[in-house]
Amino acid sequence: MKRYLVPNDYMADPAVHVFNNRLYIYPSHDWESGVPENDNGDPVNMKDYHVYSTDDPMQGDIVDHGISLTVEDIPWAGRQLWDCDIAKKNGVYYLYFPLKDKNDTFRIGVATSSKPEGPFVPQPDPMRGSYSIDPAILDDGDGNYYMYFGGLWGGQLQRYRDNKSLEAATFPADDEPAIPARVARLSNDMLQFAEDPRPVVVIDETGKPLTAGDNERRFFEASWMHKYQGKYYFSYSTGDTHRLCYAIGDNPYGPFTYQGVILTPVVGWTTHHAIVEYKGKWYLFHHDSVPSGGLTWLRSLKVCELEYDADGKIRTIEGTE
Ligand code: FUB
Numbered sequence: 001m002k003r004y005l006v007p008n009d010y011m012a013d014p015a016v017h018v019f020n021n022r023l024y025i026y027p028s029h030d031w032e033s034g035v036p037e038n039d040n041g042d043p044v045n046m047k048d049y050h051v052y053s054t055d056d057p058m059q060g061d062i063v064d065h066g067i068s069l070t071v072e073d074i075p076w077a078g079r080q081l082w083d084c085d086i087a088k089k090n091g092v093y094y095l096y097f098p099l100k101d102k103n104d105t106f107r108i109g110v111a112t113s114s115k116p117e118g119p120f121v122p123q124p125d126p127m128r129g130s131y132s133i134d135p136a137i138l139d140d141g142d143g144n145y146y147m148y149f150g151g152l153w154g155g156q157l158q159r160y161r162d163n164k165s166l167e168a169a170t171f172p173a174d175d176e177p178a179i180p181a182r183v184a185r186l187s188n189d190m191l192q193f194a195e196d197p198r199p200v201v202v203i204d205e206t207g208k209p210l211t212a213g214d215n216e217r218r219f220f221e222a223s224w225m226h227k228y229q230g231k232y233y234f235s236y237s238t239g240d241t242h243r244l245c246y247a248i249g250d251n252p253y254g255p256f257t258y259q260g261v262i263l264t265p266v267v268g269w270t271t272h273h274a275i276v277e278y279k280g281k282w283y284l285f286h287h288d289s290v291p292s293g294g295l296t297w298l299r300s301l302k303v304c305e306l307e308y309d310a311d312g313k314i315r316t317i318e319g320t321e
Contacts, residue, residue: 002304002321005062005285006052010292012299013083013222014285015136016274019093019116023278025052025062025285026084026095030298041154043297046081047071049097051117057283057303068118069095069111075124076109078102082155083222083272087137087145087190088116094190095120096147098133098155106133106156108149110191128192131165132157132182134272138225138232138252145186146252147193148200151221152179152239163196174213178202181223181236183253200234201255202247210258215241217258222272225252229312235262237271244273244286246314259313262306266319269296275306282306284317 005011010030017024026049033045048070054060071077078100086095095111095118107126113119133155138146150157157179158169172179182197202210202219210218220239225232234256235246242265247256263271268289276283284306292298307315 001058002302003058004291005054005057005301005303006064007291007300009050010298011050011052011301012270012287013134013272014274014287014301015083015085015224016276016283016285017086017088017116018276018278019088022053022055022116023057023276024086024116025054025301026086027052027287027301028081028083032298037296039153041080041297044082044154045079045297047079049081049084049095049118053117057278057285058305065117068113069097069120069122071099074099074109074111074122076101076107076126078104080106082106083134085135085137086116087139087186089139089145089190092190093118093120094137096135096137098135098149099126101126106131108132108135108147123191129163129196130193131160131163134221134223136223136225137186138227140227140252144252145190146183146225147186148181148183148223148225148234149197150179150181150200150219150223153220155221157221172212174211176212177209178212178214178218180209181219181234185252198253200253202234202258203255204258209255216243217245222270224274226275226277228308231312232256233275233314235273235275237273239270242266242269242271242319244271248312261316262314263317264319266290267294268299270299271319282308288319 111120266288
């Protein structure tokens, strides 16, 4: 069984966490901005975030806590508030969000609140050395927090190598290693990277990094990290092949060995997700474009249960069910 969570609005890119025994959902807020469709994602032109919460994602009430942050509140803002994520440390909630700056370059910003639903107050500048999109935070439970990030095409990751911007976007040849997501431990104050971001390498069963031409399996965008039975599950979208896939590692930095497909393609170009355990059950939150009739930039939030087999493999879920 799947459920649309916010039937009266367009919400996408869920990040989901348990705070104070309640499930909090942090989606992107799609709207009809009127910008024509293109490969850069320009019509995906979000300008604010809402926060939702529930104590039962499949059947319970979904509480809309209203607007938690708007683009006008962010001093360095250009446009496009894309997929965000959140972490809690010492009673403070840190919301991490990608946004194009005034030069139309994606950077990652931080905003803080004393409550999980916000409102969030943004820092005056983006995180130093940040680039691209789709921050996802792992609270490793030992005092360390890690940010996974990056996304191709409109997400601009192809403009960077070794954390430096290139003069021109560059894609590897099909037989070269794929462009990886990035991971960096966060500073003690949660406002900066504590180290240079490192590549998140996904390897095949023989130990070789997935190649750029391996379009059905290689990383494109939408990083998520969760832990299951002591292992680190890195999951992501394959972008133009429209799958949610995952890979397993022994530590936050990887490498991660490719395992398989979590969700087959949904209606709509993008696919994006969060995996979370709540009250003893595992859930996949994601989006599709069924309610808007397939429009890429008007997506709707969904949830279903997720299952592992006895070996810790995730059972594949059909995107069109
Ligand atoms: O919502 C804008 C972008 O679309 C996200 O940042 C990507 O992951 C994709 O879902």
